[in-house]
Amino acid sequence: MIAMQYSFTLPADYDMAIIDRRIRDKGPMLDDFPGLKFKAYLSARKGDARTGSRENLYSPFYVWEKDEGLSNFICGPGFAGVTESFGWPQVKTWVVWHTAISPDIRDARFAIREIVQMEPYAPLAEIRQRESDAAAGEVTRGEALASVAAFEPAGWTQVRFRLLADLPKDVLGPSVQIYDVGHLSLSDAG
Template sequence: MITMQYKIKLPNDYDMDIIRKRVQLNGMKTDGFQDLIFKAYLISENEHNKQYAPLYLWENQEGMNKFIFDGYFDNILNSFYWTTINIAVPITVDITNNLANAKYVLEVEHPIVPTTSMKKPNFTYPNENCFGKILTYNPDKWQYSEFYFYQELPPQTIQGSVYEILHISE
């Protein structure tokens, strides 16, 4: 499995309804996409930060390669700009059958600090009331990320990025 996410930073005065309408009209196009376990269409908006940041979980690289190189990712490049795609390796994937009911994703990023003995990262926050969680790592950047899927807004006591889910393709 592979996770993939690109984060499109938008101007503070950007009308996020443009993204909402885009996903409403086109989100279902990735339903059933080759090797895609899910794609969560994510947005974040507050007075300091607006982002479109879809998160993908791929069964293997074949579907991901098709998405990136066979014209599908061109829609992102042509609509926004050249952007980095963050790739990570899942350590733990715990998704319930209710994932489609999730409305929010909490992402918590951590550095992996230099050490002489590697230890596998673990989830650091309680996950009550979540419909799924994914723990990934990226050895190229030496970081790991936790993703929690909730129906209600996650607890405000947890430091991380909260995204609204506009659509989940499975």
């Protein structure tokens, strides 16, 4: 599996109702998209006390079953429409170590994404096991509706991504971004 995210930073005075409308109108277009495990349509508003965002953001997050689904989307009309509206983004990708999804995933209202820089010569097998266990445990214990643990070896970062019904306390940090979930596109299995 492959996780993917691109993000658009919008002006401070941008009318975020435009993003809400875009998500509402275009979100269902990726429901049951071939190869897509899930897509979370994410946004954050500058100054929102719930999320602590310093910027207005539109930042969809995807988990793909295989690279073919990602490639078909990036090369297709949906992504072309995004780039025509917002510009050519840097697309981040991570190799997924583990994805856990609750049957209640549709109740997600918030997402938390944390990107962590890995230390040189880190014990990758240990980190993979620990992060995979943590992702699975969060869903099993009902702490998250979905949890993804992944890494990318080009810059040696790992990503922790969670979908939640409610925000826990004390989640802010320098590597943490909190989003509102506007829509979830799921595969038939999701």
